[in-house]
Amino acid sequence: MDEIVEKPASDSLTDGRNRKVSYLRVSVTDRCNMRCVYCMPEDVKFFPDNELLTYKEIERIAGLGASMGITKIRLTGGEPLAREGIETLVSGLKTIEGLKELSLTTNGLLLERYAPRLAGAGLDRVNVSLDTLDAEKFKKICRAGDIEDVISGIQAAGRAGLSPIKVNVVVMRGRNDNEVADFVDFAVRENVSVRFIEFMPFTRDEDWRSRFVSREEIMESARVKYELTEQTNGNPSEPARYFKVGGAEAYIGFISPVSHGFCSMCNRLRLTADGVLLGCLREKSGLNLKYILRNGATDEEVSAAFRIAVAAKSSHGRFDNLGERPMHKIGG
Ligand code: SAM
Ligand code: SF4
Numbered sequence: 001m002d003e004i005v006e007k008p009a010s011d012s013l014t015d016g017r018n019r020k021v022s023y024l025r026v027s028v029t030d031r032c033n034m035r036c037v038y039c040m041p042e043d044v045k046f047f048p049d050n051e052l053l054t055y056k057e058i059e060r061i062a063g064l065g066a067s068m069g070i071t072k073i074r075l076t077g078g079e080p081l082a083r084e085g086i087e088t089l090v091s092g093l094k095t096i097e098g099l100k101e102l103s104l105t106t107n108g109l110l111l112e113r114y115a116p117r118l119a120g121a122g123l124d125r126v127n128v129s130l131d132t133l134d135a136e137k138f139k140k141i142c143r144a145g146d147i148e149d150v151i152s153g154i155q156a157a158g159r160a161g162l163s164p165i166k167v168n169v170v171v172m173r174g175r176n177d178n179e180v181a182d183f184v185d186f187a188v189r190e191n192v193s194v195r196f197i198e199f200m201p202f203t204r205d206e207d208w209r210s211r212f213v214s215r216e217e218i219m220e221s222a223r224v225k226y227e228l229t230e231q232t233n234g235n236p237s238e239p240a241r242y243f244k245v246g247g248a249e250a251y252i253g254f255i256s257p258v259s260h261g262f263c264s265m266c267n268r269l270r271l272t273a274d275g276v277l278l279g280c281l282r283e284k285s286g287l288n289l290k291y292i293l294r295n296g297a298t299d300e301e302v303s304a305a306f307r308i309a310v311a312a313k314s315s316h317g318r319f320d321n322l323g324e325r326p327m328h329k330i331g332g
Pocket of ligand 2: 032
């Protein structure tokens with residue numbers, strides 16, 4: 001019998017600072033069925049359809065990434081459920097050898113309808129963004145949609161087994177900073193983890209500092225009602241700090257790119273909806289994979305683009321200034 005020789009995983013996605021890249025966030029569209037105040041202007045212009053990567057192109061890029069050490073993929077946007085046939089992409093990606101986790105971040109509006117088919121197509125889990133538990137505030141922050149649909153979506157995702165579910169809350173002064181304890185209650189009640197994210201300036205919002213709330217302040221608001229005990233999961237690339245909520249099975253997390261950057265342990269690359277490979281949310285330019293793919297690139301040429309993106313990855317992304325690209329164009 002022939003001896004089975006296990007091939008070592010390629011180390012070509014490790015950069016000069018010894019950061020091993022294993023996580024690819026893929027934006028499948030820049031379109032969205034919401035217009036969150038901190039993310040997208042109301043009169044936004046979207047990429048024409050032919051500028052978006054096709055599902056086949058995304059699968060090819062993801063497959064080559066996986067052959068070089070990508071083990072985790074998250075689909076994001078824009079709103080990923082707003083792109084038709086997203087479950088087709090999920091089932092295509094699911095067959096990729098070496099991929100250990102396939103997840104998706106959504107605003108939840110269409111999740112009740114999509115959860116069973118996403119689970120059926122092989123999606124492992126979802127993160128859902130929800131910035132307020134108040135229906136009127138929801139309309140002001142998201143400028144479209146209905147909070148009840150998001151709540152039903154979270155519950156449907158739980159029933160479909162797309163868990164553990166993480167709920168992302170961007171905390172903004174004067175908008176929802178008085179709801180921190182309510183969200184901890186929500187985590188306990190709905191059996192989800194809630195992660196409080198610091199507001200990052202992306203659009204031409206010169207006034208962002210007046211909206212910014214730091215991790216320390218958010219944590220203090222949560223501690224008014226709950227005892228929090230820090231947890232460690234041993235993953236040095238995890239950007240969130242997690243805490244167990246006293247007297248409950250729930251966890252809350254804090255993602256604090258502005259006050260406590262996590263660049264030194266960053267393990268991710270980003271693929272924008274129009275096919276640009278970026279090492280960081282804050283990079284101005286990246287390699288246009290769509291262009292090279294549509295001009296007949298070989299697998300080796302696409303793999304070389306991955307290596308270049310990793311080598312060029314920022315050592316320290318600045319999150320305390322206005323970004324070059326809006327969040328929905330990069331894929332948050
Ligand atoms: N539409 C999906 C959603 O909202 O979950 C996926 C895309 S959205 C751009 C991904 C994440 O980025 C969301 O959790 C959203 O709250 C977060 N986000 C967008 N703009 C942000 C900002 N200025 N600061 C912090 N987080 C932001
Ligand atoms: Fe859409 Fe998500 Fe941006 Fe809100 S945060 S506008 S839901 S892409």
